Amino acid sequence: MTDFEPVLLANIQNPESHTLRAYEATGGYATLRHVLQDWSPEQVVDEVKASALRGRGGAGFPCGLKWSFIPKGNPGPVYLCVNADESEPGTFSNRVLMEQDPHQVLEGTILAGYATGASVAYIYLRYEYPQCLKRLQAAMDACYEAGLLGQDILGSRYSLDIIIHRGAAAYICGEETGLIESLEGKRAWPRIKPPFPAVEGLFHQPTVVNNVETLACVRHICERGAGWFRSMGTPPDPDIPHDIGSLGPKLYCLSGHIERPGCYEAPLGIPCRELIDGYGGGVWHGRRAKAVVPGGISTGLLSADELDCPLDFESPIRYGCLGLGTAAVVVMDETASMIDFLHNSCRFFSHESCGQCTPCREGTAWSLAILNRIKAGHGRIKDLDLLLEIGDSIGIIPGTTICGLADGAAWPIKNAIRKFRGEFEEYIKKTNPGGWDVQEPVPALTFVGSH
Amino acid sequence: MPTIYINGEAIKIASGERLNGIEAARRAGVEIPHYCWHPGLSVVASCRMCLVEVGTRNPRTGEVIMHPKLVPACQTPATDGTVFITNSEKVRAARARVEENLLINHPVDCPICDKAGECLLQDYHFQHGQESRRADIRPFHSRRRPLGETVMLFVDRCISCTRCVRFCREITGSNELMLTDRGSIQEIDVFPGYPLENNLAGNVVDLCPVGALADLKFLYQQRVWFMKSHQGVCTGCATGCSIFIDQNQDRIYRIRPRENMSVNTWWICDAGRYGWDYVHSKERLLEPRQLDADTQTHVPVDWAPLLNRLDNSLREAAKSGHLAAVLSPHCTVEEAYLAAGYVRSIDPGARIVLGPVPKVGVDQKFPNGFVIRAEKCPNRRGIEEIAAYFMRRDYPFEALLEEIGSDTITGAWVTGGYPEDWIDEPTAQLFSPLRLLVVQDLFDSPLMRRAHYQIPAAAFAERDGSYVNANHRLQYATWAIRPPAGVQVEGRLFWRLAGRAGLYQARTILREMAAEVPYFSAAKAEIPDSGIDLVH
Numbered sequence: 002m003t004d005f006e007p008v009l010l011a012n013i014q015n016p017e018s019h020t021l022r023a024y025e026a027t028g029g030y031a032t033l034r035h036v037l038q039d040w041s042p043e044q045v046v047d048e049v050k051a052s053a054l055r056g057r058g059g060a061g062f063p064c065g066l067k068w069s070f071i072p073k074g075n076p077g078p079v080y081l082c083v084n085a086d087e088s089e090p091g092t093f094s095n096r097v098l099m100e101q102d103p104h105q106v107l108e109g110t111i112l113a114g115y116a117t118g119a120s121v122a123y124i125y126l127r128y129e130y131p132q133c134l135k136r137l138q139a140a141m142d143a144c145y146e147a148g149l150l151g152q153d154i155l156g157s158r159y160s161l162d163i164i165i166h167r168g169a170a171a172y173i174c175g176e177e178t179g180l181i182e183s184l185e186g187k188r189a190w191p192r193i194k195p196p197f198p199a200v201e202g203l204f205h206q207p208t209v210v211n212n213v214e215t216l217a218c219v220r221h222i223c224e225r226g227a228g229w230f231r232s233m234g235t236p237p238d239p240d241i242p243h244d245i246g247s248l249g250p251k252l253y254c255l256s257g258h259i260e261r262p263g264c265y266e267a268p269l270g271i272p273c274r275e276l277i278d279g280y281g282g283g284v285w286h287g288r289r290a291k292a293v294v295p296g297g298i299s300t301g302l303l304s305a306d307e308l309d310c311p312l313d314f315e316s317p318i319r320y321g322c323l324g325l326g327t328a329a330v331v332v333m334d335e336t337a338s339m340i341d342f343l344h345n346s347c348r349f350f351s352h353e354s355c356g357q358c359t360p361c362r363e364g365t366a367w368s369l370a371i372l373n374r375i376k377a378g379h380g381r382i383k384d385l386d387l388l389l390e391i392g393d394s395i396g397i398i399p400g401t402t403i404c405g406l407a408d409g410a411a412w413p414i415k416n417a418i419r420k421f422r423g424e425f426e427e428y429i430k431k432t433n434p435g436g437w438d439v440q441e442p443v444p445a446l447t448f449v450g451s452h
Numbered sequence: 453m454p455t456i457y458i459n460g461e462a463i464k465i466a467s468g469e470r471l472n473g474i475e476a477a478r479r480a481g482v483e484i485p486h487y488c489w490h491p492g493l494s495v496v497a498s499c500r501m502c503l504v505e506v507g508t509r510n511p512r513t514g515e516v517i518m519h520p521k522l523v524p525a526c527q528t529p530a531t532d533g534t535v536f537i538t539n540s541e542k543v544r545a546a547r548a549r550v551e552e553n554l555l556i557n558h559p560v561d562c563p564i565c566d567k568a569g570e571c572l573l574q575d576y577h578f579q580h581g582q583e584s585r586r587a588d589i590r591p592f593h594s595r596r597r598p599l600g601e602t603v604m605l606f607v608d609r610c611i612s613c614t615r616c617v618r619f620c621r622e623i624t625g626s627n628e629l630m631l632t633d634r635g636s637i638q639e640i641d642v643f644p645g646y647p648l649e650n651n652l653a654g655n656v657v658d659l660c661p662v663g664a665l666a667d668l669k670f671l672y673q674q675r676v677w678f679m680k681s682h683q684g685v686c687t688g689c690a691t692g693c694s695i696f697i698d699q700n701q702d703r704i705y706r707i708r709p710r711e712n713m714s715v716n717t718w719w720i721c722d723a724g725r726y727g728w729d730y731v732h733s734k735e736r737l738l739e740p741r742q743l744d745a746d747t748q749t750h751v752p753v754d755w756a757p758l759l760n761r762l763d764n765s766l767r768e769a770a771k772s773g774h775l776a777a778v779l780s781p782h783c784t785v786e787e788a789y790l791a792a793g794y795v796r797s798i799d800p801g802a803r804i805v806l807g808p809v810p811k812v813g814v815d816q817k818f819p820n821g822f823v824i825r826a827e828k829c830p831n832r833r834g835i836e837e838i839a840a841y842f843m844r845r846d847y848p849f850e851a852l853l854e855e856i857g858s859d860t861i862t863g864a865w866v867t868g869g870y871p872e873d874w875i876d877e878p879t880a881q882l883f884s885p886l887r888l889l890v891v892q893d894l895f896d897s898p899l900m901r902r903a904h905y906q907i908p909a910a911a912f913a914e915r916d917g918s919y920v921n922a923n924h925r926l927q928y929a930t931w932a933i934r935p936p937a938g939v940q941v942e943g944r945l946f947w948r949l950a951g952r953a954g955l956y957q958a959r960t961i962l963r964e965m966a967a968e969v970p971y972f973s974a975a976k977a978e979i980p981d982s983g984i985d986l987v988h
Binding site: 134171190353366399400402 | 496498503545556614633
């Protein structure tokens with residue numbers, strides 16, 4: 002970690018880092034000038050492709066590949082959506098970028114717009130980020146004044162307008178097609194795919210949806226080159242087909258029972274333990290870690306003896322987790338109750354399930370009901386198997402839902418019960434000494450409300 | 453020709469045909485359960501009941517590569533070489549889970565639910581559900597609230613398939629319905645102050661696969677298994693929608709749309725759906741009456757002597773002038789043809805004329821192409837063609853009125869059957885010079901009061917015969933209920949007056965007409981349920 006030089010967070014210590022002056026003083030917008038003058042949009046796409054940049058929003062889809070899906074010569078407009086609806090529990094890296102260094106995000110956005118041929122970019126901003134709104138708006142105003150946005154940017158004949166759209170505080174709007182529906186003024190129900198947004202997205206036009214951090218990376222790739230970006234991270238695993246590796250710097254959000262929580266920049270693939278001990282100052286009060294969420298609550302759990310897991314896009318999968326997600330590492334010490342953790346997780350996903358697909362809508366609510374009952378002292382051992390069945394059967398991985406929210410709801414259930422089953426059983430036996438072993442099906446219904 | 457494989461069975465479909473998994477499987481006789489998918493609405497693939505396994509078959513090697521995930525059949529196009537597996541253990545388990553999920557918050561109040569008996573949730577539970585309940589959640593209630601004048605929402609029975617929401621967006625374009633809240637507590641609702649109020653609103657009740665949306669007119673009136681459905685044709689306007697008339701013991705309880713891609717697709721308008729009250733009206737004329745010359749009042753007569761008396765009176769009137777038959781656009785073509793033929797057999801110069809055609813407002817067109825027509829009768833075209841066939845010239849109703857005035861017409865048989873007032877006092881006055889006026893109608897009218905013979909008419913649900921709609925489509929309707937005692941259905945009466953043996957057979961008449969009247973020649977063939985086009 003000593004020889005790693007942060008780039009995304011390089012300037013955030015400067016109290017003026019959010020101003021155009023401070024940004025330009027550290028070389029800001031020089032890359033944009035250079036690219037708009039000397040590069041064709043295809044060159045930008047090729048450079049990003051060469052860098053093997055993967056989307057930082059959670060799914061880790063190769064960014065350059067996504068851009069190249071935009072059909073050439075589309076008669077209508079192409080849209081760029083900046084996904085700033087950062088709502089994964091434990092995640093706050095986009096917030097740091099937008100609050101402390103908004104110009105970095107805007108420069109990346111303009112570069113991405115140039116590469117994809119977009120004439121309008123929407124920043125879909127999480128409702129709960131008023132400071133980001135203020136800073137982004139101020140940064141945009143400065144850009145318009147300086148000719149960095151609007152018509153004919155820097156005399157390049159490329160024009161881009163950015164519109165900030167404030168969300169209404171729904172987790173599902175972070176799903177790219179949910180975001181698009183919401184932008185269109187509809188209920189944020191994720192769309193069935195295909196067609197993918199790159200072919201038919203916002204207002205039926207080709208659309209690229211990129212995360213804030215992805216775009217910040219684009220700026221640095223254009224400045225320093227794909228080679229620099231590829232110099233850090235985990236190289237492709239030859240055993241995984243089509244793997245392009247996990248390369249470049251990554252913002253890790255460290256929170257929970259830890260000495261120094263915060264947003265840290267590190268090369269992708271840093272082992273979980275190194276992140277916690279090296280950056281976060283270790284588990285607080287000298288305690289030991291019991292479980293760690295590797296990348297936002299939907300990615301599941303690493304147990305204490307799995308902390309060697311490198312935090313790149315592929316490794317958490319080998320440890321039974323969903324993936325890297327948003328790289329929000331939440332540490333729970335030995336006093337934390339896994340029952341509470343799972344209850345909280347189920348409550349969140351039940352509340353945020355958009356209600357479209359039956360397995361997710363009812364499955365998340367049902368799992369919460371079961372957890373509520375367990376917490377109320379009426380749990381049964383067979384409930385754990387039922388929870389596992391719900392967890393195993395919802396999501397796009399088994400194919401029972403349209404979007405990945407249900408997978409995010411399933412992984413905490415699966416990981417918590419499979420990795421900490423002893424604790425659950427012990428809790429149920431202790432809190433429900435008379436009924437933990439009940440096997441009979443639920444008795445027939447006795448009560449129907451009258452009309 | 454593309455080949456689809458359903459559970460191993462090869463099905464050929466026409467090239468260029470766009471089918472999804474559900475439609476393709478149906479061709480093979482395999483029913484894939486589904487809630488949210490409806491052929492008339494957009495695909496949302498959200499209920500996940502139609503999950504199947506899908507693969508592709510390599511046409512050269514015959515090797516099948518299966519997709520590792522379950523996919524919704526409604527969203528999966530059936531193209532050449534697509535393999536659908538609908539009966540594997542994986543599919544069975546997924547269906548059972550969806551069914552279980554849908555029942556978690558469902559009140560299971562089937563004994564007091566209108567939909568019981570025709571509810572997909574019930575049917576699928578028996579076919580695909582689990583034996584015992586694993587969810588011990590039981591805060592059951594059955595909240596309800598009206599969404600408009602005609603539709604009641606039973607909130608907790610809803611399975612959020614959003615068919616009704618999509619209907620109001622895509623078919624009527626009126627957007628009244630929506631979902632409020634999110635996740636498992638979301639509910640169908642209307643926007644405050646904007647109730648479900650459009651002329652197709654009743655269709656959401658038919659669309660609802662469960663008992664969440666109930667028709668307030670039908671609510672608690674009848675259990676569906678007591679009713680019999682009959683294929684009918686709506687007589688409310690010149691569109692002539694295909695309908696089911698649901699009746700029990702000669703009482704109509706409900707009218708539902710019948711799928712007919714050539715006429716009404718899957719919908720009917722509320723006017724047609726609810727406009728049958730007059731059939732059971734207490735005001736209906738239920739016995740034939742004759743004008744008593746001495747007292748100038750109408751006295752009831754028996755049917756048995758009446759037929760001869762009518763025949764004699766018509767022949768008598770024909771001696772001093774011509775006869776006329778006024779054929780209402782509510783008659784079936786068979787009835788009109790029989791009546792016209794009968795009157796012509798007495799007086800070869802008898803005038804055959806189309807009765808008044810009621811018009812209200814202008815045609816109402818919906819975004820999907822559905823039209824509610826201003827012409828509020830089912831058979832103007834059919835009757836027009838019959839009149840034209842007999843008259844060989846243009847002879848409107850007004851021409852008849854003129855001729856009555858100039859005393860060339862001495863006797864007239866006027867058929868009515870209109871559900872609403874159709875003739876005013878001044879017009880009825882013009883019939884006064886007639887020596888013989890036979891009026892056959894449902895209700896009292898200024899003309900009825902002037903009749904020498906008052907003959908009770910049958911309502912649409914009691915008639916057997918064909919109607920020709922505004923687009924020259926001939927559809928055959930079977931009778932759904934028997935007429936009230938004392939009423940002879942037009943077809944039967946004319947059949948007997950014409951001296952034909954046996955029972956009235958609308959099909960026989962239609963075949964005769966098809967051979968004789970060129971316009972109806974296409975009706976020579978068997979008439980399918982969806983009807984036939986007379987003009988191409």
